Amino acid sequence: MTVKPRVKVPKTASIGEIVTIKALINHSMESGQRRNRETGERIPRMIIHTFEANFNGKEIVKFDMQGAVSRDPFFEFTMKVPSEGDVNFKWTDDEGSVFETSKPIKIK
Amino acid sequence: MNLTRRNLLALGGASITMTLLPLNVALGGASETKLAIDALTGGAEIIDEGVSLTLPELVEDGNLTPLRVEAEGAVFITIFAQENPIPEVITFNFGELAGSSFVKTRIRLSGTQKVIAIAKMNDGSFRSAASEVKVTVGGCGS
Numbered sequence: 001m002t003v004k005p006r007v008k009v010p011k012t013a014s015i016g017e018i019v020t021i022k023a024l025i026n027h028s029m030e031s032g033q034r035r036n037r038e039t040g041e042r043i044p045r046m047i048i049h050t051f052e053a054n055f056n057g058k059e060i061v062k063f064d065m066q067g068a069v070s071r072d073p074f075f076e077f078t079m080k081v082p083s084e085g086d087v088n089f090k091w092t093d094d095e096g097s098v099f100e101t102s103k104p105i106k107i108k
Numbered sequence: 109m110n111l112t113r114r115n116l117l118a119l120g121g122a123s124i125t126m127t128l129l130p131l132n133v134a135l136g137g138a139s140e141t142k143l144a145i146d147a148l149t150g151g152a153e154i155i156d157e158g159v160s161l162t163l164p165e166l167v168e169d170g171n172l173t174p175l176r177v178e179a180e181g182a183v184f185i186t187i188f189a190q191e192n193p194i195p196e197v198i199t200f201n202f203g204e205l206a207g208s209s210f211v212k213t214r215i216r217l218s219g220t221q222k223v224i225a226i227a228k229m230n231d232g233s234f235r236s237a238a239s240e241v242k243v244t245v246g247g248c249g250s
Binding site for chain 2: 018019031033054055058059060061062063064065066067068069070071073074075076077078079080082
């Protein structure tokens with residue numbers, strides 16, 4: 001399954017402005033609660049357990065996730081813009097796979 | 109402690125429940141949720157205000173329950189779904205560049221239940237809010 005992050009970050013902002021950021025990644029987020037319909041066996045958990053966003057290396061948010069986060073996890077949050085720079089996004093799943101993307105913000 | 113009949117029944121009831129509960133089975137429920145919340149707060153007092161938790165009153169599909177939470181001055185906010193097999197849903201940690209202690213996301217609810225937000229504030233205190241959600245079709249394949 002392709003895991004393609006999609007993020008929304010304003011292209012420009014003023015210093016000190018509070019901006020809204022959105023992040024979405026495609027992931028089945030297998031909770032570990034479902035059972036195989038034929039065998040009755042539990043389908044093992046396989047989720048993204050951590051989402052992090054930083055700006056030039058400084059933390060904006062970090063979310064610690066369990067199986068009850070919906071598939072294709074979506075987040076909307078805010079950041080106070082300190083300067084020009086890059087918003088870096090990182091998702092880590094139970095297998096240790098890491099998905100990353102980045103978007104720049106320029107100062108108006 | 110007075111060995112009244114009432115006390116004996118209370119003691120007996122509690123110990124029977126403890127021996128019947130297998131330790132590795134996720135059950136959810138108010139007691140398990142309270143234990144999880146106490147583990148989070150270290151048993152500290154929780155003030156039931158200062159947190160704004162918004163969920164729909166009714167969702168058709170429990171797999172896609174929109175949630176919005178905000179608590180000015182919160183360092184982190186943890187969400188619990190009281191009746192889910194595993195009550196802990198997610199913890200939102202806010203770093204130095206967070207514009208506000210605010211998040212919108214989507215969660216899975218196994219059925220109609222209470223959703224609880226516990227926030228740790230920057231002064232070390234704990235705040236909370238709760239919201240009842242009616243769920244037509246439960247999530248998690250239940």
